[in-house]
Amino acid sequence: MSGERSGERFRDVLRGTIDGKTVVARRGATVLETAESVGIRIPTLCHREGLPPDGNCRLCVVETKGKLVISCMFPVREDGFAILTQSPGVREARRFVLSLMLNRAPKAPAILKLAGEYGAGADPRFSRDPDNCVRCGRCVRACRANRTEAIALVGRGFERSVSGPFEKPPPDCVGCLSCAFVCPTGNILYSERDGKRRIWDKEFRLVPCPECGTPVFTEEQIRFLGEKASGLCPECGRRRLASALRNAEPLSGGSRGF
Amino acid sequence: MRFEGPAAVAARREELARKDPDVRTLRVCGGPGCLASGSRELLAALKEAAVASGLDPAKRRISFTGCLGLCERGPLLELDPEGHFLRGVAPSDAAEVVGTALGEGKLVPRLSPNPESPEKESLEFYGPQKRLIMRRFGKIDPESFDDYLATGGYEALVISLFESGPAETLRRVAESGLRGRGGGGFPAGLKWKAMTGAKGTPRYVLANGDEGDPGAFMNRSLMEGDPLAVVEGLTIGAFALGAERGIIYVRNEYPLSVARLEKAIAGARARGLLGENILGTDFSFDLSVTEGGGAFVCGESTALMASIEGREGTPRVKYVRSTEAGLWDKPTVLQNVETWANVPLIAANGPEWFKGIGAKGNPGTKVFSLAGETRNTGLVELPLGTKVGVLVNVVGGGVRKGRRFKAIQSGGPSGGCLPESALELPLDFDHLTEAGAMMGSGGIIVMDDLSCPVDVARYFTGFLAEESCGKCVPCREALPVLREVLSDLTRGSGRKGDTDFLEKQAGLLKETALCGLGQSAANPVLSTIRHFREEYLEHESGYCRSGRCRGLYVPVIDPGACRACGSCQKVCPAGAVGGKKKEKRTVAAGKCVGCGACLKACAFFAIRAERKEHVG
Ligand SMILES: Cc1cc2nc3c(=O)[nH]c(=O)nc-3n(C[C@H](O)[C@H](O)[C@H](O)COP(=O)(O)O)c2cc1C
Numbered sequence: 104m105s106g107e108r109s110g111e112r113f114r115d116v117l118r119g120t121i122d123g124k125t126v127v128a129r130r131g132a133t134v135l136e137t138a139e140s141v142g143i144r145i146p147t148l149c150h151r152e153g154l155p156p157d158g159n160c161r162l163c164v165v166e167t168k169g170k171l172v173i174s175c176m177f178p179v180r181e182d183g184f185a186i187l188t189q190s191p192g193v194r195e196a197r198r199f200v201l202s203l204m205l206n207r208a209p210k211a212p213a214i215l216k217l218a219g220e221y222g223a224g225a226d227p228r229f230s231r232d233p234d235n236c237v238r239c240g241r242c243v244r245a246c247r248a249n250r251t252e253a254i255a256l257v258g259r260g261f262e263r264s265v266s267g268p269f270e271k272p273p274p275d276c277v278g279c280l281s282c283a284f285v286c287p288t289g290n291i292l293y294s295e296r297d298g299k300r301r302i303w304d305k306e307f308r309l310v311p312c313p314e315c316g317t318p319v320f321t322e323e324q325i326r327f328l329g330e331k332a333s334g335l336c337p338e339c340g341r342r343r344l345a346s347a348l349r350n351a352e353p354l355s356g357g358s359r360g361f
Numbered sequence: 362m363r364f365e366g367p368a369a370v371a372a373r374r375e376e377l378a379r380k381d382p383d384v385r386t387l388r389v390c391g392g393p394g395c396l397a398s399g400s401r402e403l404l405a406a407l408k409e410a411a412v413a414s415g416l417d418p419a420k421r422r423i424s425f426t427g428c429l430g431l432c433e434r435g436p437l438l439e440l441d442p443e444g445h446f447l448r449g450v451a452p453s454d455a456a457e458v459v460g461t462a463l464g465e466g467k468l469v470p471r472l473s474p475n476p477e478s479p480e481k482e483s484l485e486f487y488g489p490q491k492r493l494i495m496r497r498f499g500k501i502d503p504e505s506f507d508d509y510l511a512t513g514g515y516e517a518l519v520i521s522l523f524e525s526g527p528a529e530t531l532r533r534v535a536e537s538g539l540r541g542r543g544g545g546g547f548p549a550g551l552k553w554k555a556m557t558g559a560k561g562t563p564r565y566v567l568a569n570g571d572e573g574d575p576g577a578f579m580n581r582s583l584m585e586g587d588p589l590a591v592v593e594g595l596t597i598g599a600f601a602l603g604a605e606r607g608i609i610y611v612r613n614e615y616p617l618s619v620a621r622l623e624k625a626i627a628g629a630r631a632r633g634l635l636g637e638n639i640l641g642t643d644f645s646f647d648l649s650v651t652e653g654g655g656a657f658v659c660g661e662s663t664a665l666m667a668s669i670e671g672r673e674g675t676p677r678v679k680y681v682r683s684t685e686a687g688l689w690d691k692p693t694v695l696q697n698v699e700t701w702a703n704v705p706l707i708a709a710n711g712p713e714w715f716k717g718i719g720a721k722g723n724p725g726t727k728v729f730s731l732a733g734e735t736r737n738t739g740l741v742e743l744p745l746g747t748k749v750g751v752l753v754n755v756v757g758g759g760v761r762k763g764r765r766f767k768a769i770q771s772g773g774p775s776g777g778c779l780p781e782s783a784l785e786l787p788l789d790f791d792h793l794t795e796a797g798a799m800m801g802s803g804g805i806i807v808m809d810d811l812s813c814p815v816d817v818a819r820y821f822t823g824f825l826a827e828e829s830c831g832k833c834v835p836c837r838e839a840l841p842v843l844r845e846v847l848s849d850l851t852r853g854s855g856r857k858g859d860t861d862f863l864e865k866q867a868g869l870l871k872e873t874a875l876c877g878l879g880q881s882a883a884n885p886v887l888s889t890i891r892h893f894r895e896e897y898l899e900h901e902s903g904y905c906r907s908g909r910c911r912g913l914y915v916p917v918i919d920p921g922a923c924r925a926c927g928s929c930q931k932v933c934p935a936g937a938v939g940g941k942k943k944e945k946r947t948v949a950a951g952k953c954v955g956c957g958a959c960l961k962a963c964a965f966f967a968i969r970a971e972r973k974e975h976v977g
Pocket residue numbers: 540541542543544545546547569570571572573574657658659660661662663695696697698700876877878
């Protein structure tokens with residue numbers, strides 16, 4: 104590696120502190136990533152690995168330069184950064200947003216656990232029609248990441264909610280369960296019985312895995328995935344991929360051991 | 362048609378100036394207020410009368426013009442070049458106005474507010490004003506390109522292109538200290554300088570004409586009264602910033618603004634003042650208009666850009682400046698339309714001239730809308746730093762019906778309320794913010810002693826709760842909580858400790874919300890608590906001293922002050938006022954429904970709103 108290149112690298116590594124602890128960070132990495140890399144835990148809710156960040160729940164706030172920023176999106180940009188993840192102001196802000204979320208989802212275990220940690224409680228004076236949804240939009244982002252885009256956040260203000268078009272069962276839903284899988288409050292319910300799956304008020308026929316027979320995918324899902332779909336359940340899919348790679352010709356000049 | 366260089370522009374301007382000096386024009390106010398009071402009908406009637414009277418249409422003209430300001434007395438007229446100002450002109454006056462004013466250049470005294478001195482500048486409403494942004498309102502037909510040119514239009518662009526160059530143009534704007542007129546007052550120069558180092562093409566300049574504040578019409582008046590000033594400002598900005606594309610984002614409820622701007626753009630393009638090789642130089646720039654997404658929050662910068670990109674107009678978390686990654690992630694400078702309209706003035710006259718107007722750190726003028734309880738209301742342009750008291754007592758002519766001034770609400774829905782001491786406050790970005798209000802878009806509402814600060818906070822918080830996009834937890838969930846507590850307080854179901862609770866919640870909302878809407882949504886609550894805490898505490902225990910919150914007071918007539926006029930008795934819908942003719946009146950507390958009609962009706966201020974418990 105040339106000196107110049109390593110100089111560039113060097114500039115991309117920043118030094119600072121998190122909760123007083125000296126930390127190195129990659130320029131542009133989020134505070135959350137950086138904190139996690141040294142084992143400092145910051146609570147998150149709307150953030151999820153693999154989905155584009157949205158920064159709407161405000162739970163992951165941290166303090167820097169006397170101001171609150173959200174760690175899941177705030178990038179580390181300068182040497183000498185100093186971040187507090189548990190200052191009184193941070194804890195109070197988290198208590199505030201958790202209390203507000205409890206008005207919507209007073210029974211969700213994930214939120215109750217955090218509420219306990221931060222001393223947040225629901226206020227009966229303000230809890231109106233709790234529906235167990237905190238509008239974090241993880242389901243919507245998962246659906247968009249799949250390119251199905253069957254559900255969306257609609258309406259504004261307090262009325263904002265997740266829905267299919269015109270509050271009807273979403274026509275583009277392929278029954279993949281990604282939304283239910285990423286929901287932090289377990290609000291997206293589905294059932295499977297007699298080779299059928301129900302979700303979003305729609306019913307889907309499940310197709311058995313051609314190798315082991317486990318029904319995992321819906322017909323619509325396989326059709327939607329088109330050529331990419333093998334129809335294998337994840338378990339068999341992984342096995343097949345592994346054996347394919349084992350038998351593959353090594354790339355010329357490269358050494359790839361598995 | 363196309364101007365190939367600066368000489369052609371100057372020649373055309375001279376040609377326009379040489380035109381028949383005998384031309385006289387009736388300029389009918391086409392501002393939002395006068396349109397609402399019937400100036401379109403008036404214009405039609407005047408044109409009809411002119412045809413009937415056989416005046417030469419080339420020499421005796423009638424046209425719309427930008428907002429003349431004293432909206433409340435509309436429809437308004439100005440006679441050019443005599444400068445006679447007429448108010449409250451009805452279509453039935455058309456024949457006389459055409460005959461006397463347009464035909465002979467004489468005053469119609471009964472339509473003049475001040476026949477001794479018939480120019481509008483003689484009125485106290487206009488006295489302290491300095492109309493820079495509004496300088497062409499009343500002087501030009503906003504749809505006429507020639508009128509713009511004849512009144513000095515495009516002088517500034519010529520100076521920028523052929524004398525200053527981009528760096529000097531940028532320096533002028535930066536040195537001038539011009540601050541954003543859309544609310545925050547951020548120095549435009551800092552934003553512009555940040556763009557110089559940015560990478561990526563194309564670069565964009567955007568104008569924010571979304572104007573979502575309820576009742577606001579300053580930006581609309583500008584876009585409809587002098588659209589080319591915005592276009593020229595953007596063109597100069599683009600030249601200084603190296604931008605190739607510009608977009609004016611206009612509130613979707615402003616079809617006339619859209620039409621006028623589009624006409625202005627087409628006119629400029631046809632003359633080679635937009636498009637490829639402007640005035641024969643190698644500077645190319647073009648502009649278009651986009652209609653807004655129809656929500657208050659669409660005026661917020663990230664939501665505005667999302668909306669232009671064709672996505673839902675909701676704000677995004679951004680820790681990168683728009684000058685680095687704005688519209689389509691390209692370097693972008695967004696300014697309010699009024700900010701842009703200041704640019705030609707600065708580019709032509711230089712920063713020292715601009716700094717000579719207004720106050721230190723707050724140069725220039727600002728257009729305000731004055732509403733509420735003053736005698737005069739309307740659209741006002743003042744040097745920044747003018748005392749609030751001048752606006753209220755001189756321009757506004759004091760509080761109506763001799764009532765007592767109580768507060769101003771400044772800055773639109775997310776602004777704040779300031780108490781009587783505010784009369785001494787200079788109207789500028791810093792003093793307003795320091796006092797807990799803000800400049801916002803320049804909306805000023807004057808409140809008298811019958812206005813209740815808790816109720817005002819409830820109203821604006823309710824508006825903001827409706828307008829919250831609902832994306833982030835604090836704004837979506839806390840605004841309804843604040844609204845509920847405020848409603849409880851104004852309905853008499855408030856609880857002890859509510860004031861502290863509100864203050865705490867609003868403070869946290871400010872710190873945690875995602876965008877400016879939520880962050881500033883705390884202002885109505887925080888500012889009213891800061892300046893009127895005592896009244897909040899009174900509401901906790903069920904008392905509204907302003908006599909505004911129904912059921913939270915009983916009117917008591919002071920026998921010493923009562924002149925036995927009986928006006929309270931006449932207006933009371935419940936028959937709660939007792940007493941015979943020529944006798945001092947009394948209120949039967951048991952019968953009172955708490956509507957407050959008597960409080961408003963009493964010309965002698967003899968009626969107080971008393972605590973219920975204090976009245977037998
Ligand atoms: C909720 C919200 C609404 C806004 N609405 C407007 C608006 O209608 N017009 C405007 O110019 N700026 C508005 N702004 C401010 C813009 O985000 C931005 O700061 C401004 O257009 C920048 O221009 P300026 O510096 O020239 O004022 C709004 C901000 C927020 C948070």
